Amino acid sequence: IASAREAALTAPTLEALRDLLEKFDGCALKQTATRLVFADGNPQARIMLVGEAPGRDEDIEGLPFVGRSGKLLDRMIGAIGLDRSKVYIANVIPWRPPGNRTPTPQETQICLPFIRRQIELVDPDVLVTLGNPSTQALLGTTEGIMRVRGKWRDYDTGKRTIRAIATFHPAYLLRSPSYKRLSWQDLRAIATVLA
Numbered sequence: 407i408a409s410a411r412e413a414a415l416t417a418p419t420l421e422a423l424r425d426l427l428e429k430f431d432g433c434a435l436k437q438t439a440t441r442l443v444f445a446d447g448n449p450q451a452r453i454m455l456v457g458e459a460p461g462r463d464e465d466i467e468g469l470p471f472v473g474r475s476g477k478l479l480d481r482m483i484g485a486i487g488l489d490r491s492k493v494y495i496a497n498v499i500p501w502r503p504p505g506n507r508t509p510t511p512q513e514t515q516i517c518l519p520f521i522r523r524q525i526e527l528v529d530p531d532v533l534v535t536l537g538n539p540s541t542q543a544l545l546g547t548t549e550g551i552m553r554v555r556g557k558w559r560d561y562d563t564g565k566r567t568i569r570a571i572a573t574f575h576p577a578y579l580l581r582s583p584s585y586k587r588l589s590w591q592d593l594r595a596i597a598t599v600l601a
């Protein structure tokens with residue numbers, strides 16, 4: 407983990423960070439994944455959304471959120487008045503866990519320095535964490551999504567503070583559509599801050 411952190415911190419650009427990840431052998435998930443899923447969208451975006459880990463479709467295409475939950479994420483982005491060309495999307499874990507299992511705490515810790523550097527390099531005005539794993543990894547809380555969602559927090563890069571907010575993961579909303587109403591409240595709050 408120490409060497410992963412050092413490697414991540416030496417990446418001066420997003421391209422360099424992506425190259426580092428392509429060469430990084432410290433995470434076992436890479437061995438079972440088809441390819442790296444680094445990011446989609448606009449590196450100049452004012453808003454960055456971070457999910458958990460790629461699924462089957464993402465692993466095939468090499469882009470985050472292209473499957474069923476990605477379609478709903480596109481609608482969530484639309485609810486903020488934006489589209490994929492105006493946001494930046496990544497995951498805490500850039501390789502698909504076998505059978506879409508939840509990443510282990512160790513895998514998350516190994517990958518964390520890379521996503522933290524990615525956030526620092528994109529330097530968005532607003533960071534949105536999608537669901538529990540991303541929220542707990544990045545916003546340092548152990549509370550569940552129901553309690554943390556929709557409240558503004560500070561994300562500290564070490565150099566700068568970025569406004570951050572958690573909301574439901576689209577895959578969760580597909581299973582529990584009754585929470586969409588609450589999620590749309592969160593998206594309205596984000597739209598207001600970006601306006």
Ligand code: URA
Nearest residue numbers: 457458459460470471
């Ligand atoms: N779920 C995620 O958290 N990320 C993806 O890229 C796809 C599904």
